[in-house]
Amino acid sequence: MTAPLTPRDNQPPEEPHHPTATPAGVHGATADPGAHGPDGDHGGLGGPEFARELREAALIALVVAVSGVLLGVLWAWLAPKVPLIADTRNVYLKNTEGEEAIGADGTFVLLSLAFGLVSAAVVFLVRRRGGIPLVVALVVGGLLGALAGWVMGMWLGPGPDVAAHAKQVGPGVTFYGPLRLQAKGALLAWPIAAMLGQLLLTGLFGPRDPEPGEPPEPDWSGHQRQQPPAG
Numbered sequence: 001m002t003a004p005l006t007p008r009d010n011q012p013p014e015e016p017h018h019p020t021a022t023p024a025g026v027h028g029a030t031a032d033p034g035a036h037g038p039d040g041d042h043g044g045l046g047g048p049e050f051a052r053e054l055r056e057a058a059l060i061a062l063v064v065a066v067s068g069v070l071l072g073v074l075w076a077w078l079a080p081k082v083p084l085i086a087d088t089r090n091v092y093l094k095n096t097e098g099e100e101a102i103g104a105d106g107t108f109v110l111l112s113l114a115f116g117l118v119s120a121a122v123v124f125l126v127r128r129r130g131g132i133p134l135v136v137a138l139v140v141g142g143l144l145g146a147l148a149g150w151v152m153g154m155w156l157g158p159g160p161d162v163a164a165h166a167k168q169v170g171p172g173v174t175f176y177g178p179l180r181l182q183a184k185g186a187l188l189a190w191p192i193a194a195m196l197g198q199l200l201l202t203g204l205f206g207p208r209d210p211e212p213g214e215p216p217e218p219d220w221s222g223h224q225r226q227q228p229p230a231g
Contacts, residue, residue, distance in 0.1 A: 056127075057137035064119050064141025064194070065148060071115055071190075072152025075179070078111070079104040079153070082177040084162065091162055101182055108150070109186045115149075116142055116193025124201040135198055142191035150187065154179050 080103040084091055120138060127134060154160070157179030181187075 053131060053133045057133035060123055060134065061137040061141035061144070064138060065144035067115065067119070068145030068148030068190075069152050071111055071145060071149030072156065074111055075104075075108050075149060075153035076156035079107040079157075079179055081158075081179075083174050084177045085174050087171050101180070104179060105181060105183050105186055108153070108181060109189045112146055112149070112186065112189035113193045115145065116190040116195075117197045119145075119190075120194045120197030120201060124198060124205070129202065135195055138194035138198055139191040142194040143187065146187040146190040150181055154181075 080100040082100040082104070116138075119142065123134060123138060158176045160178045162177060
């Protein structure tokens with residue numbers, strides 16, 4: 001006689017089998033809760049990388065604004081002078097059809113455009129990338145630099161007191177009027193040129209995102225990337 005078989009109801013239950021389950025620690029999948037969380041964010045808002053970009057942007061804006069002094073010096077040197085002449089009572093333009101006043105505005109605009117493009121090129125060569133903080137720094141610094149150049153050029157030019165100057169030189173003697181900026185919109189030439197130059201250089205020569213199918217760039221941050229589960 002054979003021994004009776006053990007009823008199936010008395011057998012211990014089998015462990016469920018999950019073919020996709022991966023043991024802890026395989027493929028380097030050990031999770032680091034603080035590696036990419038809110039406290040370990042190295043590229044988001046409020047992170048050390050963003051704080052560093054803000055400090056660099058503030059420094060760039062300061063340097064660009066200070067360079068506006070050179071703009072004022074060049075404007076006072078290159079801008080055409082407005083000749084005036086006076087009699088015993090009034091002061092007149094010596095050349096009633098002269099375009100010296102318009103030429104002063106045009107000289108300021110051309111110099112501002114050149115300063116804007118140069119500042120954008122220098123910043124791009126130093127940083128080799130774009131970004132909102134850099135664009136904002138160039139716009140703010142360019143506007144402050146244009147204001148500084150405007151004030152410096154008027155200060156270096158002839159004095160604003162035309163009547164006193166006319167009395168000093170005497171009647172019938174030609175003298176030059178103060179250097180003025182008739183069109184205040186010329187102050188926007190520098191920041192606009194700097195912004196467009198930065199965007200153009202970044203679009204042409206800046207780093208680009210990898211194409212689909214290309215291997216991702218290596219991670220040099222020191223954090224181990226989590227591998228997808230094997231399946």
